[in-house]
Amino acid sequence: xxxxxxxxxxxxxxxxxxxxxxxxxxxxxxxxxxxxxxxxxxxxxxxxxxxxxxxxxxxxxxxxxxxxxxxxxxxxxxxxxxxxxxxxxxxxxxxxxxxxxxxxxxxxxxxxxxxxxxxxxxxxxxxxxxxxxxxxxxxxxxxxxxxxxxxxxxxxxxx
Numbered sequence: 001x002x003x004x005x006x007x008x009x010x011x012x013x014x015x016x017x018x019x020x021x022x023x024x025x026x027x028x029x030x031x032x033x034x035x036x037x038x039x040x041x042x043x044x045x046x047x048x049x050x051x052x053x054x055x056x057x058x059x060x061x062x063x064x065x066x067x068x069x070x071x072x073x074x075x076x077x078x079x080x081x082x083x084x085x086x087x088x089x090x091x092x093x094x095x096x097x098x099x100x101x102x103x104x105x106x107x108x109x110x111x112x113x114x115x116x117x118x119x120x121x122x123x124x125x126x127x128x129x130x131x132x133x134x135x136x137x138x139x140x141x142x143x144x145x146x147x148x149x150x151x152x153x154x155x156x157x158x159x
Contacts, residue, residue, distance in 0.1 A: 007069050019150070021054030022143060029139055032104070032130040036122040038111035041130060043109045052101055059097070063090050081158045089145045089152065098144035103135030127141025 001009075026050045035041045070083050071074045077083065107129035114123060 004069070004072050004098065005159070007065050007072060011062060011065035012071050013059050013062075013067055015150070016058075017054055018058025018062055018146065021051050022060055022146060024057070025051040026143070029104070029136065036124075036127040037106075038120060038123070038126065041107050041111040041126060042115070044056060045111075048104065055097060059090070059094055063087070067092040082152050082156045083141070085157075086149050086152050089149045093142045093145035093149070096138045100135045100142065101136035103132045103138065106132070154157050 026047065028044050028051060032041070032044050032048075035044055044055075064088065067078060070078045070080070086125065107126055110126055110129055114120070
């Protein structure tokens with residue numbers, strides 16, 4: 001196996017980590033929609049933290065080794081249209097994911113405050129924060145961008 005093959009394998013590993021962790025985070029987002037107590041919210045947050053860390057690692061590994069691969073391979077260039085499209089889509093996905101992480105941190109902060117004040121029962125405000133439409137839309141945008149990146153990587157339009 002050549003050095004270039006290893007870089008490609010690491011790029012694919014990063015992409016698979018990203019897609020897998022994004023699926024995991026969607027499971028948490030869907031489960032959060034029915035969480036109405038501080039304990040339920042914080043329990044799901046523990047799972048979400050693993051997904052968040054894996055998403056960040058997947059994003060970093062995929063872009064780093066993807067650009068390195070575009071530089072290494074004679075057939076590809078960083079300025080090829082499909083590579084630029086992937087980088088732009090990656091930026092959109094990364095921005096949307098970071099913003100959605102901030103949106104989904106709000107119910108966690110609220111749940112911790114409720115527990116600190118001794119309130120452990122269902123709370124309407126917490127339920128509404130868990131059902132954040134902004135966080136959901138940002139997650140949809142990020143997911144769509146990542147799907148488009150995968151399509152771009154498979155078909156390489158213009159290559």
